[in-house]
Amino acid sequence: MFTAVLLTAPSKRNLDPALVESLRNAWGGGDAVWLSPDEAAEFSLAVLPENLWEVWESCQAMGVDLIVVPSTGRRKKMLLADMDSTMIEQECIDELADEAGVGARVKDITARAMNGELDFDGALRERVGLLKGLPEEVIAKVLAERITLMSGGATLLATMKAQGAYTALVSGGFTAFTSQVAERLGFDENRANILLVSDSILTGEVGLPILGKQAKVDALEDITARLGISDADVIAVGDGANDLGMLERAGMGVALHAKPSVAAQCDVRINFGDLTALLYVQGFARSEFVL
DSSP: OEEEEEEOOTTTOOOOHHHHHHHHHHHTOOOOEEEETTTEEEEEESSOOTTHHHHHHHHHHTTOEEEEEESTTOSOSEEEEOOTTTTBSSOHHHHHHHHHTOHHHHHHHHHHHHTTSSOHHHHHHHHHHTTTTOBTHHHHHHHHHTOOBOTTHHHHHHHHHHTTOEEEEEEEEEHHHHHHHHHHHTOSEEEEEOEEEETTEEEEEEOSSOOOHHHHHHHHHHHHHHHTOOGGGEEEEEOSGGGHHHHHHSSEEEEESOOHHHHTTOSEEESSSOTTHHHHTTTOOGGGOOO
């Protein structure tokens, strides 16, 4: 059995009941269940539709995300999340680069790395090298003035943790940022790279080993083994090429507002919803959200 979920941006709440009913009828689905009025609905399916991606494209044109997932085991016991452009709206290294006066150059490298066009380790070293000489105090300034949380993140964390789920923030960014974001949102643990500092000045180097794509897979393996759960119990979310390993490994891998080359490799793609979409795809109704 499968479950089809349709959802829209919470700010628009423009999910047309006629669309839900027509799709349900076309696919021979069960009765529609509204998880949130005008925003999210689901219905059961006996088989996976052959024209799923054709219909998905039509829904995208209407501002609607369509996701079909197995009906069993939807509610996960662990959340594994990327940070930059996933749990927060920015790329931290790009914001630091702006302060260092090399913003445009670093943003170009970041975009290419996240799209999978560049080796992650090499791209990170190059970008960090451009930050050499930046005062360490700029990190606090960027956190206070430039970093904003992605919509729905706090609700996602609070709701899953209320259900007993474990939450981990794993980033190719930096511990100076993940530690603060993890604390604000309530993550149980965080892992990231270390910006090396000498005499309160960034050295232009990053601590070894560099945490890239494999490090996120390693985190999934380490934490699930420690908790005594399986990959199937994990929902992972990210947007960049270095997230693909954990997205493919997790029981449910969610590409959130992801780069096209990344989204194309994921079955669960959220382009309009916010982080609360991760609750809807697990079968939570808005009435169950912990706000």
